[in-house]
Amino acid sequence: MRLEGKGAEEGLASAERAARALREAILSGRLPPGAALREAALAAEIAVSRNTFREALRQLAAEGLVVQQLYKGATVRTVSAEDVRDIYIVRRALEQRAVEESALAPEEKFTALDQAAALVEKETGRADWRAAGTASLRFHQALVDLLGSRKINGFFHGVLAQLRLAFAAAPDEAGFQAPWAERDREIYDLLRAGRRTEASLRLSAYLAESERAVLDAVRGAARRSG
């Protein structure tokens, strides 16, 4: 019987806790892209030793959220226009594949997809655009999950995390309040009805428009800061 009562963080190595804390700080925008991650200060903040913090840094670097340069330290990854294009190559590849193969997916994955779409609608309804954006990404994560691959899910999760990084760089940019809810719901309905070709076309249009919006936002942020 263990006495440590720190919720879901028990039984975790403190290096893992440090990685989570850092990941959370980055994805919440508290540590924006480009921010220097000074070991001494941040390690003290998370209450771990510098060595342990460095283990967490290595892990986040391997995940692509952090960039390490020898003797220059670690910084939060900045998302370039080229990165955005790459991200959308991935999205097109995996989401389109998921649509094509959706006939093989088990029923429960569709209900999960339905619930994700409902959440997007709910957050959109209360005009919480940030939450709606997150919910929409979760919908697309659920879409890719139709493929039923752990590895693809993990990979796609990391890629969407980088996309959120791009959002953090340029929040509330024009075009970001696009009608996600209707688009996602529409794609879901077409999928459920087995109209995969139409779903694929709809998804293709959605991704193209989304990519353009994110690219504009990233370019705007680069212009502002460079």
Added chain:
Amino acid sequence: MRLEGKGAEEGLASAERAARALREAILSGRLPPGAALREAALAAEIAVSRNTFREALRQLAAEGLVVQQLYKGATVRTVSAEDVRDIYIVRRALEQRAVEESALAPEEKFTALDQAAALVEKETGRADWRAAGTASLRFHQALVDLLGSRKINGFFHGVLAQLRLAFAAAPDEAGFQAPWAERDREIYDLLRAGRRTEASLRLSAYLAESERAVLDAVRGAARRSG
């Protein structure tokens, strides 16, 4: 067993050198799946401190080559039958997508693909099945590279590394000397001729057969050691 490297490793953090040395030792089969990675011993062998070695371990764990369990240490990842099925879901998704989108790929990617196919033929010609297997994986890596995505390339590289892990567990198994060279060359020729539908069918058959062979091998290895 010496894990030390020498060549072009200047300007690299020694944690990175340690990660490379360990990765190489794992992928070469010198540290087989399931092997315990004792920190003190291996750190001494690579001539780095235990702390530095632990950074390397974290990195390899994030890459999926190593599994860490609290207070039980790190082991080389073992590849289960389910892992193999997952790997082939990834291969089908990415390689098929690459074939479908191949019309958009620039010319130089096709010449790289051609050269990769030639290398498979060369190694097959000298009956070096191990080298031929590696070359064939490189051909399929080049195939996925038609998509032109850094992220997908990196992801796929890691997945194929795990597949090599499965080979390491069960080398020279029946079905592994399958006619890779002809298959790969055939797919390349169909692609170059723009006959994408036929290439897709050929690839599909190839992957199905390959998956079955690897699954049999992994199950055989599990039976031997379980």
Added chain:
DNA sequence: CTCTCGGGATCGTTCAACAAAATGGACGGC
């Protein structure tokens, strides 16, 4: 044979120290 109970062995983590390199600012030349 199974269960319990040590006694290593190994892991997870911290700390202090140091070399190497980057950083930033004072200084002087133009």
Added chain:
DNA sequence: GCCGTCCATTTTGTTGAACGATCCCGAGAG
């Protein structure tokens, strides 16, 4: 005023030792 140089300071990369926590394994009790 502008520019490059030099040097003190900071930060990183790495090490070695230490120590509690936990696992592993074998000896002995039942």
